[in-house]
Amino acid sequence: MNQKPFVVYRSSAGSGKTYTLAKEYILLALKRPTYFKHILAVTFTNKATAEMKSRIVEYLNTFSKGEYHDMGQELMCELGLDEGDFQTQCKEVLSMILHNYSQFSISTIDAFFQKVIRSFAKEVGLHGGFQLELDQDDVLDKVIDDVFEEIGKDDLLTNWLVNFAEKKVEEGKSWDIKKDILRFAKELFSEAYKGKEKELFKIASNRDFFKKFLNQLNKVISDYQSSAQKYAQEAFDIMDEHELNVGDFARKIQGPAGYFHKIIEPPYDVSKLQLNSYQLPALDTIEAWHTKTSDNKERIVAVVEDKLMDHFNKTVQFINNGLKEYATAQVAQKNMYAFGVLLDVTSKLKVYKEREGIMLISDANSFLKKIVEDNDAPFVYEKTGSFYRNYLIDEFQDTSGFQWQNFSPLIYNSLSEGNKNLLVGDVKQSIYRWRGGDWQLLQNKVEEQIGSEYSEIKQLNNNYRSAGQVIAVNNTLFSQGAKVLSDLFLDKIELEGKERESIESQAKLIEKAYADVAQLQPTSKKEKFDGCLSFSFVKEDKDEEKKWKEIVLERIPLLMENLQDRGVKISEVAFLVRGSKDEKLIADYLIDYNNSEKAKKGYSYNIVSNESLMLESSRSVQLLIHALQYLNNNNDQIALANLVYPYQEYTHGMIIPDEIFNSSSLEQFLPKDFYSQQLSLRKLPLVDLLEVLIRMFGLNNQEGEFTYIQSFIDVVLEYGKQHIGDITSFLQWWNENNHKQFVKLPEGTNAARVMTIHKSKGLQFKAVIVPFCNWKIDHETSSFKENRMWISSDKEPFSTIPFLPVNYGSILKYTEFDTKYYAEMLQAYMDNFNLLYVALTRAEDYLFTFSEEQGKSIKCVSDLMFEVLKSNYNDLGGSWNEENNIFRFGQFEDKAVDDISNKYQEKDSTFQYISNPWQKKLAIKYNSQAFFNTTTDQQQSSINYGNLIHELMARIITIDQLPKALDAMKFEGLITKIDKEELRNTVSKMFQNEEVSSWFDKKWKVKTEVPVIPKTGEMNRMDRVMIYEENAVVVDYKTGMVRDEDSNQVKNYVQLLSEMGYKQVKGYLLYIDKMEVIAVK
Amino acid sequence: MSEINKRPFLKQIAQQVQLQYADRMDEVTLVFPNRRAGLFFRKYLSEDIDKPIWSPSILSIEDFVRQFCGLELADKFTLIVELYQSYSKHIGSTESFDRFYYWGEMLLGDFDDIDKYMIDAKYLFTDLSNQKELDDYFDYLTEDQRKIILEFWSTFSEQSSKEKKNFQLIWGKLYDIYSDFTTNLKNKNLGYTGLVYKEVANNLPKIDKNKQVVFAGFNALTVTEEKIITHFIEGGAEIKWDVDAYYMEDERQEAGSFLRAYKTKSTFAKSLEEPYPINIEDSRDRPIYLNAVAQKAGQVKLLGNIINEFQEKGNFNPEKTVIVLPDENLLFPVLNSLPDSIDKINVTMGFPLVNTPIYSLVEHLLGLQQHIKKQSNGENTFYSKHAIYIFKHPLIQQKIPKETLKNIENIESKNWSRIKTDQLHSDLLLIPIVFQKVDETADVINYLQKIIGIVTVSDEVSLLEKEYAYQFYTQLNRIKEVIELFKLILDLEAFIRLFRQMMQSLRLPFTGEPLNGLQIMGVLETRNLDFENVFILSMNEGTFPAPGKGHSFIPYNIRKGYDMPTFDQQDAIYAYLFYRLLQKAENVHLFYNTEGGSTGGGELSRYVQQLKYESKRPIELNTLSHQISITKQNPIEIEKTASVFNKLKKYIISSNGSVQDRLTPSALNIYLDCRLRFYFRYVAEIYEYNDLQDQIDPMVFGNLLHNSMENIYKQKSNIVIEKENFAELAPLIDDAVKMAFAMHYSIDENKIEFEGKKVLAFEVIKKYVAQILKRDYEYAPFEIVGLEAKDYTLNTEVEGEKGTLIIGLKGIIDRIDLKGERIRVIDYKTGKDDRKVTDIHSLFDRNDQKRNKAAMQTLLYSLLYIRNNKSFQGAVIPGIFNTKETFSKKFDYHLMIDKEPVVNAKPIMAEFEGYLKDLLAEIYSPHVSFDQTEEESKCIHCPYKGICGR
């Protein structure tokens, strides 16, 4: 049976995606030796690209040598080849790849897209040499500054922003609206926004529109509020009339009368406008208004019966009727000011991009869209010079809608020609939705688009990564967990009817995504170590006032020792955390621990984390920066202190700080050379300067810091490629960017890794520790991190605008956007559950998690884990220590591996940081010497004629060649038009000298600047030698004063010529400035 | 293996030439791919002669060919401008020159190829999308070519996309552009390499071929080169190749692809006879060392170590050593990383001009020009940021007098965001020249040249720097000339864009003594040279081989169809360069970066992979991995030694009642936050430097508000303000706030211009002021008795260990008002402060995370007030006007201690003062040293965190 051409591999963690992809690649490549040129494999990161390439090459190498390999066997089988043929073919392909490596196309999506765009740059009207800008936030920051520059010039804008600031002030917030705009403007890069931009600006093309719209929203809000207030006021009037107040009624502020209190003071928190259980009965039962013992019971009954209950009913009805509209207006209004500036930001952004000649990475998709939409695949290939027939795409769950849109035409083209294409991905590992990743493409959309007649779904069921026990526990945890999760979600839905149904059907996605979670362990791995897991649920220690995280931290060193006892190398351990704060927590704790007395000999607690990898954290780097700061401004006392103190401490160890800080001149503590050479130091190119500073401050002796210093130099090198190279500019850049600069470590650095779960995707470790395994299941919302949704409504007035930016939050339940809220909630659940999946499936043999002990309801992923573990640990053969709340699985009590060779040992190194000055070693010929040496300002038009005349004369054999030689020099930029005239005059004058002009006679065989090769010693380049039979005349041109060396030199020439066999040798010196000819004897 | 084969290629040639031509050496012409080969050749020649000889004529192929053509080679800039003329004429586009520049370079490249490969441009640039035209040209093409080209054009149709139409549009005009361009050039007696080559190639019958010529060391020849060389070979010239069996005999090795092809040509067959030398893989199987390092700079340092080892082992000859730098950026790192024992170096590569200090100055000057703004009165103002960049530039600094440098401080301390020339202290030389507006391109160039000239003429400027300047100078000359010649019109922005593009590619050549010392060179420079020790850095894909050169208008398949070079050729050329370096090398050390950067780059070069999987030479991998140790700075603790005490004395009232200085509430707050910080600021007196603040930071904002309020009430001091008076106050707001701004920026209030963020701050402050007035209106009538009151001091007796000390305190109180028998001591706050206090003790509790600094300050003010007004009997109310609260319906200014409002400070003063004295006693206690805070969050905004390493 024929295979279908479009294959979607749905995989799970550790199921050998890379293996599969490599195999499929080789399968295709074996068609014929050069076929690989027609395959494009797409990976997620640059690192993955390099890795995939080297794997394929490795495999081919193995196969071509005839070594046994599973994949080789499978391939042979599928291709129906015998061993010999297989071997030769692999060899041929390997060799083709190695020697046509530029066409070995494995690339990231971005890199591929860039290639296409660059080759169409001219046709789509891009600047050809555009730079791709990755740091979009930085650009945005500058662009918003540009927008702010317009304040005061553009009245509409000014008013709008002033209103914005004033509104914030009135709300008791900071007047600084830049941050708000900045945060909001990031939307410009999101796909959600980009897809709608055009449509939006068609309608909302000026600020007036936003103003009107905002007024409409405000009107909805204020109408509702003032009516509600009126109702409340009326109620209070009634009470007043009867000399009653809220306190007299049942439940006081909590009761029915209290309801009026709530609405007297807008703005309202809509979630609190629902009737509570004391108020609800008050709609129709009088008893609900008073307590049995109310003092004024009768009066209350009377007034309630008479007026109040009726009024209450009317009020509630009013509130409920308008609530949705009111709530919607509230959320819509929230972003409106920032939204209204987007237009300005967009237009300034355009100017900025043009000015700087850059393209933002997020623009790539839209340019590409233009290209692929209009053009057939063959033309695209023509322009890019690559001709792909097969596409293999990895990590497809993280592909965005735009990316797929741009890819699909090419894939369609390939399919229509009957070629094979394939996608690999795992919905469960989709954790990049916030960056635009759309896992539903993998789940169903793509398949639906392509059609089932072409496509085929395959599952990869084996887990090659993890030990048996780890697989088993994860299988249960996630298949059961998915169920718990989806039930949890269903519980949350407060919708009815059709809307409920639609959300419920979407909710099935969770279970569907996890339907295939259960993995098998391949038989080949069975006999190995079965794995070991523990899940701790930690309780806060109330007596000692210890937060649960601290308790976890304290347990970690022991765990690390334990692992090392079992033979796990420190470099095989990873800590996975949710965010950078936790990363820092772990790192700080372990660094302190490592330096404390508690650290045990023979164990390593070394870690590398993002934070510790930050260049800024290195004292050497800090010192270099401080030195630059001081050079930049030697009036800056703090920079000076910053530099002096660490330097003194570094180089002299024990010092008395007060002697430094309190001295009358801190400068005396600087290295002497540094202090005295400031000015010349500042003129060095940055990289050169750094090396000098490293020497001056003795940083080349700080062994533990070499990696940092080297990485810092890399950063400066990179900086120099794109930025202005003076100290001031660099420091400015560094201030803004230092937090993004990390040390680059080689693989296998002897330390445990601390990293975010996001970064760990695609990686695996022997032992994984998830120290703070309890993030929320729903979106984590804070004022810094808003989850923005772009939604529309068909209700007036909200429908005036095609799309509205709305912040995710439970208030949305009450708005027009309720269904979209639940849809987003569902996605959030998936995101966070997926994150757990990624975190727990990185481990090969050991997995440890720590979470906070469960509360009553399920809020965090840990609660969910607890649920599942509690009801399944027994079946999984685990144990539950109820007192400490720890679940354990696998070979826990095993004896330690007592292999000393495995244990941690410090390596000696003979490496030195070599840094030496070079200037004296290098001889450089300077052209400028004469030019700038004049101490007057007259060199403007007078490029040194001496050199030029020299050059000119060398180009002239006979007098008539003068004009051509002058032209040539002009084109080489050596002279200007004016120079040219002057030179012509000078030289013409020279030719008037008889002696001189005789040299230019046609009878001579002339050699200019032709060297004589001596037997030994220096080459001699004589300016001009004229030969006629046995006669030789040598002339040297000189500028400046007559000097003795000059004639010595010519004497030497004469000598040389005689040695060569000329009988009659004459030597002359021609002093150009003075037109003096001297014969040398 | 013969010994001869192990000698450097050029040495072999030298010996052969010597043998063959002996006394007629000056009649021979040697032609090499580049000029450098000639130098080495000459050196080898000198090693084998017995008397001085005339040097043979030694030429690069380019120089050789140029002899036969009358056209002068024009520089790139002229060519692109010339091309721009033709392009604009035919495309009729309005594309500005600076935008065209990139395309111009690309087109020029294409034309160069067309000529070098002798393609008939007329055929090439035909739009064949129309069937009829296709047929017309069929006969010219071979079957295969026809097929490829047909395929390309077959995708074009009536309803072509916009991009295709754009493509066709340009394509259709390219022949016209080409012929126009070349005709114009020839009329001016100018040309580019391709054109010159083509002219010569077409003119060969007229060129005397009977010359003694030796061509040596070639690999990839263009069609014209091949023709020309063939011509001379027919006349008896010789050609020598530098090859190795390793890549010649293996059909797949791209390194040998050209040479194998030449072997099939009759002209070259004889010169490429087998057997080929076997050097790369001889019987010795020496290993190749591959060094993996995680950083670029790390490679360089490892290189230094390896050379050191070689040196220590002896038998290392630097003259026979080359360091090849595929990434030119590593030049300075390499220069700095060689062992001291290497005392002579020669560099053959350029240094990017954009990395020189002079370039940064030029950039800043252009930046200054770009951001000039005309004020409403027509005066030009300059953006201070750029002014500061310029003032701080070392080349400027060494040239201007010290007083002029005061400009920096002046601008920074006054926070001027824009400046006018009359605000600057002038040096009468540079400043008037720098701070003027220039518009026309020619003026801009003169402007730059003038400044470069002034700053470079100085003894402080090193020769190397002068060299950089010289290069700029001449480049600018060139641009100016061409721009004038062609009457190009460029505005400042366009000029800058153009200038940047041109400068990007400029390299400053280090021309030294090329034959001496250890050699450092780029990949291309290694052509024909052989070394015993070869070190190649950056063996990474994307660096070596370098990524494909610029793009082309001519699509890949069309290039293929017409046998024009594609990226495959370029890769093959690099492969040859790589393998050739291995041929005669005894020791080969390759280095690569394992990690790469944000745009990739950690991939091992294909050439190393080829060696690894194919050659018999063993590859020995050595990974550099340092111990990395993260150390934290040791804690700093300042003991109260005699000298420290001495300094602390300044806050103590001496016996005669005088005092040097007094402690302020903020000093005490800082002490409570961190004792060391207090030491730095109030004892060692290390002050913060006031940088130019573009933004209005919270502190400035607060001051502006204070001062605005002061301005409002200034006239009303000491008279009762009634409710009806507020009608008079409201109109003053505008001026009051304006004046506050004027004061802050030290600018005449009539001249202050509001723009940008200042407008926002201005409006917001007005709003706050109005709101505070509203609150005051509600409170009126009252009387203002103090505004920004500075005269409140207090001498506090403290029992120290060495007896009683009297310590001076002081404070500036924002506002004091009186209503009936109530005094309010008010602080305006614009930050996040609140009014809640748990108890008085908490104000002095440094471990209290939420210690209320504002409250402590206000209470201290109250204390100052009370002590200075002993006769006042009424209540003293400490109050905080929190701007953020002023809009709240629940506005209140009372401090809340344990949820109770403080309606009179007097009853709590005793307790407060008790703690205060304890605090002061601690400051003067010899047992409590100035140490660092444990709460690292306090360090985030501390100016001294650099010292503490936090």
Ligand code: SF4
């Ligand atoms: S950095 Fe921290 S410890 Fe150092 S002085 Fe500042 S606040 Fe104190």
